Amino acid sequence: MIDVARRANVALSTVSYAINGTRAISAPTRRRIQKAMEELGYEPNAIARGLVSKRTRIIALLFPTPERGMGVTEMEFVTGAAEAALERDHHLVLWPTELRNLRQLDRLTGQGLVDGAVVMEVRLDDERVDLLRQAGLPFSMIGRTSEPGSINYADIDFEQGARDAVAHLTALGHRSIGFLNHSPSAFTVGYGPTVRAADGFRRAAMDAGVEHFERLCGDNVAAGRAAFHELRAMALNLTALVVMNDHAIVGVMDALDEIGWRVPDDFSLVSIGSSTRVSEMMRPRLTTLEPQSSELGRLGVHMLIDELEFRGAEPPAPTQVLLPCRLVEGRSSGPVRQH
Amino acid sequence: MIDVARRANVALSTVSYAINGTRAISAPTRRRIQKAMEELGYEPNAIARGLVSKRTRIIALLFPTPERGMGVTEMEFVTGAAEAALERDHHLVLWPTELRNLRQLDRLTGQGLVDGAVVMEVRLDDERVDLLRQAGLPFSMIGRTSEPGSINYADIDFEQGARDAVAHLTALGHRSIGFLNHSPSAFTVGYGPTVRAADGFRRAAMDAGVEHFERLCGDNVAAGRAAFHELRAMALNLTALVVMNDHAIVGVMDALDEIGWRVPDDFSLVSIGSSTRVSEMMRPRLTTLEPQSSELGRLGVHMLIDELEFRGAEPPAPTQVLLPCRLVEGRSSGPVRQH
Missing domain, CATH: 1.10.260.40 (lambda repressor-like DNA-binding domains)
Structure with missing residues (x-):
């Protein structure tokens, strides 16, 4: 020295x-x-x-496996978080503790290994947040509870994303639009993106004065196929679908094939939350509201370390950021079909 | 106590x-x-x-971003590794250090934080392995160098996977089969799966006495499309393709559409290394040789901790495991077209 x-x-x-x-x-x-x-x-x-x-310069990333499975977006969260930690001379440990396993989380935080935590897959009402608060462990959220108070968070603005999807479709002349969401259980447990995107969709459709339909849907191909057929039976004028469910969207395409409709000539599809890597795998390539996943992981880590390194007399003001989704136009959305 | x-x-x-x-x-x-x-x-x-x-019960996962990008398979490695570490009462830290950044890796290992490391994205000749050896840090590999000696590793048996893909196609009557691999640069840097799958393909095709063609291909849709058209120009009897490149395969499907060929009626496709989650997103659903990604991440961690906890007088025998790929039949492969 x-x-x-x-x-x-x-x-x-x-x-x-x-x-x-x-x-x-x-x-x-x-x-x-x-x-x-x-x-x-x-x-x-x-x-x-x-x-x-009294500081270990180790922080934990809490990432329970989402019911919909780990995907490219989750990988980008994790990678962004790990890179940011390394840049700030911290280590990121992965705690893949399930949402309900509070006992395990309690045990881990009790070890004194980490200075703080970044919480992924946040529910509107999240017991892990209560536990971390009681334990006095600083933390930030990727996502947010319904009442985040002064907790630092970075979240994707799925509500605005859904509004942007509706705006994209109404500008193309669509006047009857459906929304295919994640599974009923994601809604029941209060998974924020599911609930907020549904709100955004509903409001945007009402503001635009267009006919709109909503449906929850399991995160798999078969559920997407069935959901489309059911939606169409009740929504005879439907010309477009906003989908927040990567796997269901494949089933929707199968269903469209079955009735001989082509995308986007006969029917338009817009995804919310698909990364470019995923939307490029679809044929035709999906129009998507892409989240800034890597940036979100980075932000979650930076705001936590900022808090840990804060040396002022007063507690720091909370950092709360909503990142917009970016509209990436593919070939799955087009002008409404003229009869 | x-x-x-x-x-x-x-x-x-x-x-x-x-x-x-x-x-x-x-x-x-x-x-x-x-x-x-x-x-x-x-x-x-x-x-x-x-x-x-003198033990921290912390181990590091070295995961450089692969040139092909992080995908579902990589996420499954990481998740499996994190779960196994937690089960063994260890913590897994992520070190997203790039392959060539040996200085950063040297700095990290010098901190004395971790008891050992699990190395991902292993090259046939990998400088990180030499560095860890010199530093005296125990480690295991997910993947393997060309001469792993007594280093513990768990790898996917891509050579056998390619053989299984060829066997699947020859059983369906195909007698002229192509192989679309990862990018030329993956080959140049000696990325094990790329090299070994090519070997397996070539030998299996020669053993079966079928006409065969090989091509390296960039990890993107446009490259896949171009590669297919070029392959077909030189291989007039081609009826099937084995593809080890998730993104190129989408371009191949585009190219098939352009010439009016349907999958699998006119042409068969078999993927090597796609997870079920990815192959289900393709239409038609891909036949794939699926790697046991989560199991591989788990194994890498378990064999490292076994070594760390070994208390015998003699050094433990190396644990070296090749996990087979599992053939998951989709709808992209079928009997050869009869002219």
Whole structure:
């Protein structure tokens, strides 16, 4: 440390603060110290540092397996979070604890290993959030509860995404639009995206004065196929569907084939939440409201570490961010069919 | 600890060994101690335990972003690994260090945080493996180098997978079969699955005495489309394609549409390495040789922890496992077209 201080031309105590994170160091000074450490091949022992600073520089990512299964979007959350942690000189541990397994989560937080947590797959009413609060462990959310209060969160604005999907379709002349959502159980447990996208769809359709229909649907091909046939039986003028369910959308395409309708000439499809990697696999390529998944994972980690490193007298103001979805036009949506 | 020992009816030293992992404890005794700890709400402090035992019970997962992008299969590796670590009372940290960033990997291993590492995206000749060996850090591989020696690994048997794909097609009467592989750069850097699947394909086709063609192909739709047209120009009798490239396969389907060929009536497709979740998204649903991705992630972690916990006098025998792919028949392969 003496060598580092000399080389960086700072006081020994400044090096100590920089390593232990016990006091705020200006960014240029921190960079100088890091450069000197790198040049000297100096590497603080993680465990010893954790004991001294009362900080381990380890944070946990809570990622229960969603009922709909792990997909590309979830992988992007995780990768973005891991990269951000590494950039901030922290380690990200994965805790794949199921939503209901509060006992396991309680056990893990009780070990004193992590300085904080990033919570994925947040429910509108989420017991894990209560548990972390009671344990006094700082955390941020990817997603948000119905009343997030002063908890830091980054979420995808699925409500606006659904509005954008409706706007895209009404601009193409569609006047009877359906919405195919995730499974009934996702709705029952209060999975935020499911509930908020449905709200956004309903309001946008009402504002635009178009006929609209909604349906929950299991996260699989067969359910999507059946759901489409049922929807069409009750919605005779239906010309377009907004779908928040990657697997059901394949079933919808099968059903359209069965009745001889082509996409987008006879019927339009817009996905909410599909990543470009997934929408490109569909034929025709899907029009999608793509979430910024990697950015969301990064943000969740950054806001947590910002909180952990905050040194002000007052508690920091909460950081709460809604990231918009980006409309990526594929070949699954087009002008309404003229009869 | 006295309370735990009393409740579990074992010696105090036995509790200590069980917590610190410093000596082998029989499974029934370990379970009795764990039960007593749970009943008493006793939770050892992770950091203090790490200092005492010289073990942190933290292991790292090295997962560079593959050039082809992160997909469902990679997510399954990670999830399986995280679950296995949790079951074995270890923590899994994610190190998303790029393949060539040896300096970062050196810095991370130098921190003394982890007891060992699981390496993903292994190249036939992998500098990270040399670095970990020199650093004396125990590790296992998901995948394998060309000469793994005594390093523990779990890999997918892509060579046999390619053979199974060819056998499936020849049984359906196909006598002229192509193989569409990953990108030329994956081949150049020596990405194991790319090289080994090509070997398996070539040998199986030669053994079966069928005409065969091979082509490397970028991991995107446009490359797949172009590759199919080029292949067909030189292979006039081609009736089937084995594809190890999720994104190219979509382009192949586009190309087949363009020439008016239907799958599987006019042309058969078999994927190697697609998970069921991906193959179900394709229309028609793909026949795939599905890797056991989650199991592979689990195995990588278990064999590493087995090594870390080994207490014998001699070094343990290496654990080296090749997991077969499972043939999942979809609707993309069928009997050869009769002219």
